[in-house]
Amino acid sequence: MTRAAAPVGTGPAIDSEAKLEFVEFLLTSINAQESSRRAVDWLIAHTAATEAAVLVADGQSNQVLLVAEHGISAGAIIDFSLGRDATAHPLIEALSSPAPVYIEDLPIHQHGPLASRAFHAIPLRSDAKEPGQGLLLVAGAGPTLDPGAAWMGRTLGKQISRLLGRQLLAETRFGQERMLLYSIINAVTDPILLTDTEGKLIIANSHAEKLFAAPEEASEGWRRAAGLNNMLFSAALSTSAVGMTELARRELLLVDPLEGSDLLFELLSSRAKDERQGTYVVSILRNVTDLARAKEEIEESYRTLRVAQAEVRDERHRLDLIIDSVADPILVTDQEGDIVLMNTPAERLFNTPGIDDETALRRVRANGANLTSFVSNVLTRSGEQRYRGEIQLGDPVTGRPLPVEALAGTILSEQGELMWVVTILHDLTEAIEKARLYEQLKQASVELERKVTEATAELAEQNELLRRQHIALEQASALKSQFLANMSHEFRTPLNAILGYTHMLLNNVTGQVSDPQRKSLSRIDSNARHLLALINDILDITRIEAGRMPLNATTFGVGELFEEVQAELEPIIKRSNLAVTTKVRGSVPKLRTDRQKVKQIVLNLLSNALKFTPAGSVTMTASYDTRLKQVGIAVRDTGVGISPDDQAKVFEDFRQLDASPARGYGGTGLGLSICRRLSHILGGTIDLESTAGTGSTFTLRLPAKAKRR
Amino acid sequence: MSVGPAKRERPLVLVVEDYQDAREMYAAYLQFSGFDVAEASNGIEAVEKTTELQPDIVLMDLALPRMDGWEATRRLKGDSRTRHIPIVALTGHALAGHADGAREAGCDSFVTKPCLPDALVAEIRRLLDRPAPNEDNDASSAHPRATKRQN
Numbered sequence: 070m071t072r073a074a075a076p077v078g079t080g081p082a083i084d085s086e087a088k089l090e091f092v093e094f095l096l097t098s099i100n101a102q103e104s105s106r107r108a109v110d111w112l113i114a115h116t117a118a119t120e121a122a123v124l125v126a127d128g129q130s131n132q133v134l135l136v137a138e139h140g141i142s143a144g145a146i147i148d149f150s151l152g153r154d155a156t157a158h159p160l161i162e163a164l165s166s167p168a169p170v171y172i173e174d175l176p177i178h179q180h181g182p183l184a185s186r187a188f189h190a191i192p193l194r195s196d197a198k199e200p201g202q203g204l205l206l207v208a209g210a211g212p213t214l215d216p217g218a219a220w221m222g223r224t225l226g227k228q229i230s231r232l233l234g235r236q237l238l239a240e241t242r243f244g245q246e247r248m249l250l251y252s253i254i255n256a257v258t259d260p261i262l263l264t265d266t267e268g269k270l271i272i273a274n275s276h277a278e279k280l281f282a283a284p285e286e287a288s289e290g291w292r293r294a295a296g297l298n299n300m301l302f303s304a305a306l307s308t309s310a311v312g313m314t315e316l317a318r319r320e321l322l323l324v325d326p327l328e329g330s331d332l333l334f335e336l337l338s339s340r341a342k343d344e345r346q347g348t349y350v351v352s353i354l355r356n357v358t359d360l361a362r363a364k365e366e367i368e369e370s371y372r373t374l375r376v377a378q379a380e381v382r383d384e385r386h387r388l389d390l391i392i393d394s395v396a397d398p399i400l401v402t403d404q405e406g407d408i409v410l411m412n413t414p415a416e417r418l419f420n421t422p423g424i425d426d427e428t429a430l431r432r433v434r435a436n437g438a439n440l441t442s443f444v445s446n447v448l449t450r451s452g453e454q455r456y457r458g459e460i461q462l463g464d465p466v467t468g469r470p471l472p473v474e475a476l477a478g479t480i481l482s483e484q485g486e487l488m489w490v491v492t493i494l495h496d497l498t499e500a501i502e503k504a505r506l507y508e509q510l511k512q513a514s515v516e517l518e519r520k521v522t523e524a525t526a527e528l529a530e531q532n533e534l535l536r537r538q539h540i541a542l543e544q545a546s547a548l549k550s551q552f553l554a555n556m557s558h559e560f561r562t563p564l565n566a567i568l569g570y571t572h573m574l575l576n577n578v579t580g581q582v583s584d585p586q587r588k589s590l591s592r593i594d595s596n597a598r599h600l601l602a603l604i605n606d607i608l609d610i611t612r613i614e615a616g617r618m619p620l621n622a623t624t625f626g627v628g629e630l631f632e633e634v635q636a637e638l639e640p641i642i643k644r645s646n647l648a649v650t651t652k653v654r655g656s657v658p659k660l661r662t663d664r665q666k667v668k669q670i671v672l673n674l675l676s677n678a679l680k681f682t683p684a685g686s687v688t689m690t691a692s693y694d695t696r697l698k699q700v701g702i703a704v705r706d707t708g709v710g711i712s713p714d715d716q717a718k719v720f721e722d723f724r725q726l727d728a729s730p731a732r733g734y735g736g737t738g739l740g741l742s743i744c745r746r747l748s749h750i751l752g753g754t755i756d757l758e759s760t761a762g763t764g765s766t767f768t769l770r771l772p773a774k775a776k777r778r
Numbered sequence: 779m780s781v782g783p784a785k786r787e788r789p790l791v792l793v794v795e796d797y798q799d800a801r802e803m804y805a806a807y808l809q810f811s812g813f814d815v816a817e818a819s820n821g822i823e824a825v826e827k828t829t830e831l832q833p834d835i836v837l838m839d840l841a842l843p844r845m846d847g848w849e850a851t852r853r854l855k856g857d858s859r860t861r862h863i864p865i866v867a868l869t870g871h872a873l874a875g876h877a878d879g880a881r882e883a884g885c886d887s888f889v890t891k892p893c894l895p896d897a898l899v900a901e902i903r904r905l906l907d908r909p910a911p912n913e914d915n916d917a918s919s920a921h922p923r924a925t926k927r928q929n
Binding site (some may be wrong): 579 | 797799806891895896
């Protein structure tokens with residue numbers, strides 16, 4: 070071991086600026102430890118030194134303490150211990166050395182604070198006469214003392230002796246330990262606090278300070294958050310403070326002063342008893358925010374999963390119900406053609422768990438084979454989405470043939486490869502039966518149509534027959550009319566002669582006839598005239614019925630017609646001794662119709678009235694119905710009248726109510742029948758009102774203007 | 779142009795009728811009533827006799843053999859020698875068509891059978907009492923008048 074006063078090097082001058090800056094710092098510093106730390110830093114920064122440390126001799130504890138260092142491990146700091154009484158120790162020797170000492174080879178068992186065993190030890194003191202208060206150790210620059218280090222030794226020595234009293238030294242030593250503790254607790258990432266039992270903060274590591282202490286320059290929000298956190302912490306602590314001796318564990322929600330977000334901590338606190346200072350509480354806060362969040366998230370995911378699972382289960386259940394409720398069998402087969410899913414109706418055909426009947430099993434197998442061949446068809450036609458076919462299946466139990474229509478769809482994976490084939494089978498039995506019925510119906514329809522056609526043909530034939538019969542009848546009718554017309558002509562010719570000769574005889578053309586002869590001739594004459602009247606009436610009827618009564622419409626007044634009729638029947642009226650009057654009620658317009666035929670009707674009605682009225686009067690009245698535009702001509706008598714039973718009969722052909730041969734009234738019995746026919750061809754009617762014994766009223770009603778026929 | 783006797787004492791009536799009984803009945807009654815009577819029994823004879831005898835009036839049945847009364851009337855009215863002679867048509871058919879046909883053919887008057895001899899005589903007298911139509915007078919302008927039908 071070499072121990073010698075080290076020569077001071079004359080290396081390059083230390084930047085005086087740096088020195089000045091350091092000296093200015095020393096002037097403001099009142100802390101020996103702080104000054105020492107800065108001195109070490111300065112040496113490392115401005116000299117060739119690689120390691121440096123400051124040792125201070127503590128008078129009270131008689132120990133040399135390490136107050137600042139650089140490049141020394143934490144283990145070395147803890148391990149370092151040196152008593153002032155170890156006088157043989159090179160460092161203790163150096164303490165009282167008048168000049169810096171270069172220790173070349175510090176023995177291993179004599180612990181030094183530096184890793185290096187060769188270093189300079191510079192005593193720290195205010196002037197050379199005093200013993201050193203401490204040592205500045207500098208390593209790494211060789212045996213020659215760096216002038217910077219020498220300057221520092223002097224400068225720091227003055228500073229140390231100025232600041233270092235006994236008290237300070239103790240503090241320095243305590244501070245050394247506290248610094249160590251600080252660095253330890255600061256190294257812990259969890260916030261650590263030492264509080265009193267009320268929660269009042271004594272020591273906090275930097276992570277705790279962030280939460281609970283706001284620096285001067287902190288924002289209002291930060292300060293408030295820190296205050297809030299303090300309150301929350303105190304509250305949490307106080308709830309469990311009483312009687313708490315061992316570790317308590319609870320959750321504490323705090324606010325992140327910088328982020329403003331919630332932070333969840335697990336608070337671990339325990340009491341530490343100190344005889345001098347009383348009871349403290351040590352609290353460690355473990356940030357479980359992320360943990361809680363993760364847990365929540367996991368729980369949420371789990372819940373979601375459960376819900377999704379339930380939904381899937383429900384969905385699946387619903388789907389199963391739906392698929393099972395479909396009456397048509399549904400099957401899903403994979404790309405191998407194996408059945409992966411089928412509904413209940415399908416199971417009846419393709420699955421036989423409950424069947425051990427050999428026949429039924431064979432049928433099920435046959436069904437399966439048929440289906441497989443269908444599905445393999447589908448698989449080979451991979452290009453098509455849908456495939457349709459018919460399969461002949463059989464009911465496994467009854468063996469009844471079951472023709473089905475198979476409708477297959479393919480399900481592809483996202484990569485486009487075929488995953489499954491879904492096949493729906495639809496029972497065609499009904500459809501086939503319907504088709505058969507439809508065919509029957511069609512046949513029946515055709516049959517019906519044929520029958521209708523036949524019937525129509527028959528009907529047409531009958532129509533034709535009827536038409537021919539109608540023509541024949543018309544011809545017959547025309548022939549009849551012609552015959553009657555001819556006959557009446559043929560009747561007239563001899564009648565003409567009969568009447569003519571009778572007339573001549575009665576007029577004595579062929580000489581004087583006797584009275585009895587005259588009487589007989591008169592009978593001949595009257596019978597001949599009656600026969601002629603009959604022939605004329607029959608001819609009239611014939612003509613009307615043959616539709617060969619032409620209408621010759623003229624305009625005339627009813628009044629003049631009345632006069633004319635009266636004049637024509639004047640001899641008969643005179644003979645009858647009846648009061649014949651005519652009336653025109655209200656305003657009756659002129660008639661536009663066949664005057665001759667109206668006159669014939671009125672003549673007939675008046676002559677009938679005269680004929681059947683023994684005493685009293687006959688009144689002819691004309692009136693006009695403005696609503697119906699009808700002219701009414703009523704012929705009223707006070708004669709024998711007609712009983713209700715007979716009233717309908719008087720208009721029949723050859724009808725006189727007294728049908729006895731010795732008729733007292735004359736006439737052919739065709740008059741009213743002709744009147745009614747004539748009134749009809751004029752578009753009118755004839756009505757009768759009568760009471761037997763008191764008289765009758767015949768009313769002819771005609772349209773004022775006859776329609777053209 | 780042949781002209782009949784200027785004025786006969788008894789007017790000559792040509793009775794054209796195929797039915798002998800009627801023809802003779804009318805002839806007898808006309809003679810009894812103061813007329814001369816000539817007779818014809820068909821249309822051709824009627825035309826010949828009218829042309830030849832120039833009667834004062836012709837009583838013409840319409841239904842006649844060989845040539846019917848309408849045709850005979852047309853011929854007589856179409857011949858200037860006989861046009862002036864009035865013709866009374868006599869028909870058994872009361873059908874309206876007969877009367878129209880008779881008028882169209884040129885008949886001056888129209889009587890429906892059966893017609894009593896005195897009615898016929900009255901009609902003949904009525905026609906003859908008219909102012910004698912002169913030569914130029916167009917007979918077709920004479921208005922025919924239908925007789926009342928007896929009933």
